[in-house]
Amino acid sequence: MEVFDTLLKRYGALHWWPAETPFEVCVGAILTQNTNWLNVEKAIFNLKREGLLSPQALWEIDQERLADLIRPSGFFNVKSARLKDFIGWLLAGHGDLDAMFSGDWGALREELIGVRGIGRETCDSILLYAGGKPSFVVDAYTRRLFSRLGLVRESDSYEQVRSFFMGALPHDSALFNEFHALIVEHCKRHCRTKPLCDGCPLRPICPYPRLLGI
16 A cells, blocks of 8 residues: 555556446457557547447457457457457346446456456456456556565466455455556556666665665
């Protein structure tokens, strides 16, 4: 919480994830795999322009046409298949997102991870940002920052890092939402692959600069 409070004081509330509907979050979570958010925004804009940003519309559209529309996100043939797999699972097993999120979210997490193309980070992004469930999202930024702080190891698995946060923080979806956004913002500004430690608000509690001798 000291890290959270420090980052919030520096950057303010960031109000992530940018989306108009929970389904848009789900689509964005799948499209953002192996690309940056600006590319995802272009792909989502294309879907919105065509009036396709709903489960039924994306399920009915030809997969080649879908791949062409999401081309800006990269790996468009793979991602069009992943969207189809997710939507097919959603419609067959739950009917809609409201029904999907209405049950036990822990059981839903295990089920969702089993959908082809839905990895753990994508799954937790959908749970947290689309469903408002308190499931902490771990990404490369999280692992980088907190391994440098000495709180996790870079070699830890996704579940080990997630378990650290789930055990150390109150299970509050708003907190998890804001914390993840702050981690991303901080790593873009300071805790880069080659860190910019000067002016870093976490420097007083971070051992990494001393390890680098700076």
